Amino acid sequence: MNNKNKKVYVLLSDTGSWLSQCIKWYTDKPLNHCSIVLDEDLNEIYSFGRTRDMHPLAGGFVKENLEGDLIRSPFRPTLGALYSCEVSEEQYSMIRRRIQYINKRKDSYKYNLLGLFGIALKVRIERNQAYFCSQFVAELFTYAGVELFEQAAEWIAPDDFRKCSRLKLEYKGDLRLLAADRRLPYAQTLWNTRVS
Template identity: 45%
Template sequence: MTNKQGYILLTDTGTLFTRLIKVFTKKPYNHASLSFDDKLNEVYSFGRKSVRNPFRGGFVKENMQSKLFRRSKCAIYSFEITDEQISEMKQFIQSIEAEREQYSYNFIGLFGFIINKPINRKNKYFCSQFVATVLSESNIFVFEKSPSLIAPNDFEQLCTSKKVYEGNLYDYLIEAIEESVRVA
């Protein structure tokens, strides 16, 4: 059983909605995503489905090359996972992706987060709740609180995760592309 790496991507896109979230969290990063590769080709989360409309949200496969992320600041954390765990993560995400229209953003859950009362709703997640749920359901991390009370910055505290990068997301992606070219 080989160990592989999974990645938690924390970002600050600088949008009005994320600045509003920052008012409550008082932390530098306000969005969390999961990736299966260090080049961030496969990145999953719950967030806006349209760049122009932050209130139309749900399950998203994020494009790190998009304008929304191009100016983002980020922190990237890696964690070890087994083949079995990566399979469980992918199955969980694929089941959501297959029925993506049944899922939406848990705006009410954000209010529960603010008052520290978990609000879990069927087929509804906010970004860090989704990431925590995937990691918990795949037996990767055990959280001391409900996934609906997990903030993006809580992932920084996981003792088994390792920070691999912090800075401008676009710079990281350019570096990753250049590294791929050098290796090839």
């Protein structure tokens, strides 16, 4: 990696939510939630998802917590995968500024549930200030001039990131290992030890 370049991470996970289970049933893919991570210590995780635990359809922009929001149970494994993308400092700054902009206006942004139906029905549904998780992450990369996909962000599903050649797999396995130490190199060592 060039010294002037930075890494942005894409975290795929199975949150175990009602909506995630419905999506998993439809897609037959194990990881159906997508977040963007701005730091190696996994403290800055952002996405579009549930804003209230007790209301599965109340959603919008969220800052996620690896221990609380993304891990279903401290006793059962929570499957996840972390990918990195090398970007320039300028692109990294653009992504960060866009997230800050949305965060300051988060009450104006909604979860794009209709967009999920659009993917399923293969109908383009454009909504202003509304995203589903993978659409949000894809849109951030596009906004910063990082082209990951040929199709528009509203067509991107979480599994598309897994297949993206520009992304490098950094970790795959139980997210509790990432949460336990919060340092990616430590978790990578654990994962590499178990795989080899």
